[in-house]
Amino acid sequence: MNLRNEKHKLGRQLILHEARQLFIALGYHQFSMRQLAKAVGCSPGTIYVHFKDKNELVNCLIEDAFDKLSETLHALEPQDDPSDQLKHALRAYIDFGLEHPNHYHFAFLMKDPRPAGTPYAPHAAFDFLRDLTKSNIQSKRLRLNDIDMVSQVLWTAIHGITSLLITKPRFPWVNKDQLINELIETAISGLNREESAQEKT
Amino acid sequence: MNLRNEKHKLGRQLILHEARQLFIALGYHQFSMRQLAKAVGCSPGTIYVHFKDKNELVNCLIEDAFDKLSETLHALEPQDDPSDQLKHALRAYIDFGLEHPNHYHFAFLMKDPRPAGTPYAPHAAFDFLRDLTKSNIQSKRLRLNDIDMVSQVLWTAIHGITSLLITKPRFPWVNKDQLINELIETAISGLNREESAQEKT
DNA sequence: TCCTATATTGAACACTGTTCATTTTGCGGG
DNA sequence: CCCGCAAAATGAACAGTGTTCAATATAGGA
CATH class of the missing domain: 1.10.10.60 (Homeodomain-like)
Structure with missing residues (x-):
């Protein structure tokens, strides 16, 4: 037995x-x-x-891969500035996607077939991003204080570039490395509290 | 005949x-x-x-749909502020994706099978976004002056939220409308020139 | 009406994921 | 040692898929 x-x-x-x-x-x-x-x-x-079926098999492969992403994120050397820490993590997320395009594609680019009722199984990597967001909010440098709102803004932003670089390799991209850096810089700076004028509505 | x-x-x-x-x-x-x-x-x-094949057929459907997006964008009522104009366009792009998830999925979420050599056929909608970016750069409000860099940052950002809202309906999203607005606000504000401190490296 | 160029057909090919009755296998107990 | 039995492996079968192509039907012009 x-x-x-x-x-x-x-x-x-x-x-x-x-x-x-x-x-x-x-x-x-x-x-x-x-x-x-x-x-x-x-x-x-x-x-x-x-x-059980092809989906379950591939899901096993994906889980393995995303465990590695989670490990990579946790292994990132700590930065004094929480904002720098966040930037490093965002960059690592994007790099991971570009290094494992097929895994990333299955995990985030395919509509998963399970019915609307079934609960969402969170990726550890996303939780990590959420925790980093929390630190950044606690250091009171951000314009918003809704952890979920901020982490979802960040996630969607980095997902956008990751997925388009994967699916549109023939698009006339500017320098990809610079583009990624600029996107991260833009997102973080856009979330930062500004001394100067802001707010309407 | x-x-x-x-x-x-x-x-x-x-x-x-x-x-x-x-x-x-x-x-x-x-x-x-x-x-x-x-x-x-x-x-x-x-x-x-x-x-010729399934791909060509579906491509015809997609082109029709994206022509409509292009029309929608051009039909957008002009705003005094070029930054507002841009925000409206970004919002319209996202809404279009959410209203035509299958079209959007085929156009941007599937790796297109054509070999690396074949030239990229630009979407009119992207050109529109690029033109708006140009206006915004010319009004000298942006931190960067590379039209392509800026428009690609914006495109990847709005693509991110559009695609994730389509592929991950079961994710515990915050209020989607607010999330979209916040993302757009973040992107634009992150690209704006800041009076206060900035730059390193 | 007849001829011919075109449109249409549907069987055939080479695949796909998945199921299930059948057979093979190998371990534990007598 | 061998037998029985439960678990594992099989591969044919089912219901699909995109695509091709020789054969057939059709309709316009002479």
Whole structure:
């Protein structure tokens, strides 16, 4: 019973190992279960012993990848200025997306098929961003004090550039590195409290 | 010969008409050529007389939709303040995306399959945004004077929120309307020249 | 009316994800 | 050692998909 379980887990690992490479190379749609079965050296049915369906399998790959992002973010060297800390994290998020385009694509660019009722499973990475936002709000440098509002503004902003750089490689981008920096600078500076005039409505 | 051409065009229109509804209802992947053929009342092969493949057909639908966006943008009532004008346009862009999620998804969330060599076909809507950016730069209120840099920062920012609101309806968003406004406000204000301290590096 | 160029057809090809009755496998107990 | 039994693996089958193409139907001009 125990040994059987071990073997089951080994089989699962073997499939995931092979799946990882195929997924990285091909992306969600090109990546096929039958092809994977061939690569693993088993029949298509076997994969369904270990995973409910293609979506569940790919979700496992994605979770692994995003755990790594979370680790990367936590491993970031602390900055004295909370605003600098935030900038570094935003940059790391974008870099991660660009280094794992297929993972990022599946996680954030595909409409997930689960019905409206099912609760949203938060990414640890987003929680990290939210915590950093909190620090920045607590240091009272921001124009707003709604943690969720601010972190969602930041997330959507960095998601925008990450996803467009992935999906539109042929667009005549200005220097991408500068663009990313400028976007981050713009977002942070736009959220900062300004001494000079502001506010209407 | 003339009449034949007319009939050809009619057939094309008929297919596009039926395709439009299916595509809006189902999105790119659910939408199938065979299903479309059934709806039109012809055989699958006939559709390939009018369109090279599924991609080309859907591209026609998308172009129609984005022409409408371009019209909407041009029809926007002019504002005295170029910055307000820009804000209105950004808002209209986002609203358009949210009203046509499947079109938006196909246009900006799917990696287009054409090889790296093929030139990028610019959307008229993006040109419009670029022109507005130009006006804003000319009024010397912005921190930067690179039109492309600024317009790309703005585009990626509004794309971020548009796409995430489409793909992550289950995310615990704050009030969406406020979020959109706050993002636009943040982006514009972050690009504005500040009297107070700035710059490092 | 007949000829011909075009439009249309639908079967066929090569795929896809997924299911399930059937067979093989390997461990624990007698 | 071997038998039984439960778990694992199989691969054919189902219902789809986009796309192609030889064969057929059709309609306009001579």
